[in-house]
Amino acid sequence: MSPEGPDKWEVQLRKGCLELAILASLWAQRLYGLEILRRLEAESELLVSEGTVYPLLSRLKSEGLLESEWVEAEAGHPRKYYRLTPAGRRRAAQMAHFWSQFSEKLDRLVAPLRKVER
Amino acid sequence: MSDGAMQEIESYLRRLRAALRSLSPEEAEDIVKEIGSHLRESAGTPEGAAENVAAVLERLGSPTDLASRFTTYSMARKAERSGSPWLALRTIFRWAALSVRGVGALVISLAGYGLALSFLLAGLAKPFNRDRVGLWKLSDPAGSWSLHLGFGAAPEGKESLGWWIVPLGLGLGLALLWLTARFGLRSVRELRRTLEVPVSDAGEEKDS
Secondary structure, eight states, rough: OTTTTTOOOHHHHHHHHHHHHHHHSSSOOOOEEHHHHHEEEEEEEOOOOOOHHHHHHHHHTTTEEEHHHHHHHSSSSOOOEEEEEEEHHHHHHHHHHHHHHHHHHHHHHHHHHHHEEE | OHHHHHHHHHHHHHHHHHHHSSSSSSOOOOHHHHHHHHHHHHHOOOOHHHHHHHHHHHHOOHHHHHHHHHHHHHHHHHHHHTTTTHHHHHHHHHHTOOHHOOOOHHHHHHHHHHHHHHHHHHHHGGGGGGTTEEEEOOOOTTOOEEESSSSSOOOEEEEEOOGGGHHHHHHHHHHHHHHHHHHHHHHHHHHHHHHHOOOOOOOOOHHH
């Protein structure tokens, strides 16, 4: 990585994976925006910010992949929870399937390079 | 939360609401409420609130930037679905504010519609203004052409199409109108696709 920051390829790769990461984070439970951000931060290398995630959630909702509901929290401010719709579950499963095949093959291809680095 | 942080949040949300006016009031309010809830929860303890809120506001980007991330995609989708050239043109206007490719699409659209209207007008106006509407070969040394719509006096030179300007003007005008509308809708589809990979992320470069 260059000292100025990640190169363009890394940025593009992260952006391309963001939709899958969000759908995957909602696979088992409903979450609200801040929780999604925290999960992505903790469990992925995606480095996303609020300015990206909220418009993306809104787009996924308008495409019928997510649905949302407002829930009053004890903290005093209501939270907007997102969950996968049936179409969203299908899409997430398709993407995960493709991702597994793709990354497995690519892993095999780059395996020799990794040995060199060590 | 400190008063200062609270005021920062309120002011940001007010500007965001104003920037979202192209959406329905319900859609806009839903977004404002969600961003507001996020900001209040991120503020955390009263001591750190000002700093935390400032950090989140920076990652959100300016209210107008954030609003256009919310609205451009849905506008492009609406234009695409309805097939309306007018909605497509309005979407391209917005796109032009976001990227160089948008500016290119806007210039081509405006030129296309402008030329189409000139041809149509020439075809329609000829019968009412026989001597001053038409295509002239000018008598200047460069031998350039000039399309006149009847405003001002007829130019120096030779009118070259005569009554043919009526069918030609109408035909070319309609064809160009159709082509430009098609171009607009294709541009909107392209814009929608580029937005499916999330647009540039203000916080991203700084975080890493």
